[in-house]
Amino acid sequence: MNYRHAFHAGSFSDVLKHAVLARILVHLKRKEAPFRFIDTHAGAGRYDLSGDEARRSPEWREGIARVLMARPPAPVGELLRPYLQAVGPHDAEGRPVAYPGSPAIAQTLMRAQDRIALCEANPDEREALIAALGRDRRLSIVSTDGYVALNAYLPPKERRGVILIDPPFEAPGEAGGIVHALERALRKWPTGAYVAWRPIRDARDDARFLNAVAALGAPNILRLELDIGPGPIGAHGQEPLTRAGLLVVNPPHPLVGEARTLLPWLAQTLGRGEGGKQLCDWVTEPK
Template sequence: MNYRHVYHAGNLGDVLKHAVLARLIDYFKRKDKAFRLFDTHAGTGCYDLTSAETQKTGEWQQGIGRILAADMPPAVADLLAPWLGVVRALNPDGGLKIYPGSPLLARNLLRPIDRLTLTELHPADFKTLSDLFAGDHQVKTIHLDGWLALGSFLPPKEKRGLVLIDPAYEESDEFERMTGAVVNGWKKWAGGTYAIWYPLKDARAIRRMHETFREEGLRDVLTLELTAGKSGPDTRMLGSGMTLINPPFTLADEMRVVLPWLSGVLHSAPGAGWNVTQIIGE
């Protein structure tokens, strides 16, 4: 319960997570039917980049700060427009003072018919989150452990949607708990899309998660990686990955356009790169 995302808002991990999240929402909006988005570890929903906490680490300067300052090829700009459009709308005077967490990014991209369910366990962060969305009938905020939420709220009545999973990875058994919760959630809602974010620091834990998915019979699993350098268990985070279950068929090709450019802009140490791999077929 010590982790506070405010110290890491807008960093290179958020770059990958939010670029992908915006593409997922864009895809779901192509059909007329409503969908629901679950965020299992929602945080506060929005971050002040001028606060003492964000200034202490300054991680956003090596993440979203670099992205907004760089010249962007048209093909990349088109794919990142949903995400960056929200960021720019929250900073109408230019510069970068406010950064949307996944909840606020998603809320700004939803249509009136879509719904957002947010769970957060940290008491102070939940209070901030619930205040942010007070009175919004499209958003439900719940003070609950994210792993319990996966077991309680699936499948949604809309029958369409996605689950964003990005815990703090503070606990030594976090990958194991997450893997079990995802498998149980998938068994309840095999047709949902699951987007799992993680730092690229514990390769063994990531491999075990993927092996379990294979053993449990999950299908159509895609992995994405974005690194600014090589990181490991004893280094600061220089890269992150996402594992997606039932991703849109368009996502892999989109990321093959976006990730090389992002990696070049975020490069800060040897070992920077990107990867798109379908690890389990449909």
């Protein structure tokens, strides 16, 4: 288990994932009733972008820094507001004081009555997560495997909420793990909202993944993607990630329209050269 999210914190794909997560949390807050956020792969919670990892892999410069330095049109600025509120102030280079991971974004945006369940299997990352989030009675942080915990947590007693499935994609077969997790989760809680992140490196593999998701037979699965275009080869000769996507199962109703406003701007702002590409489409239509 070598994955350290600090190398990727604030990247274009974090921006996509976290901006969308923030929108979902905003919509869940429209009702007074409490809800639960479950993060199956939580990470370290907050990331120091002047730290060693972020210096060696400055993905944040092509991600959150561009967003913070840009002047979006008013409707986009309005949609980004909750996410950027969680990101907080930044310096002249567009570097936030500390970039929030998904747990810190939820902690900022959720209310006293809401609950947050976080799974992080790596002991060092978990320790950092506990330190980053501090004492908060809304939180529970466990070391259990995220997929095992998810099965135990569902359905949450609040009967409202959002699940983030964000594995490190270190091991082959991680995409299959997501399909399996969604299959089990939807059987236990078919009406829950789920967000699953994935890197897209091979179009054919991704098409197979999407077919497998569609074959689950669940309606109302939205596909959101960003492709920032080819970039320089990474420090270790590794092809850098340039395309990533989210599946949003049972998105709050306004999310589709919001994504159709937000994603073109993100693609234009985060894209390299000729500009990036984006996609917002249904894997399976709402019923």
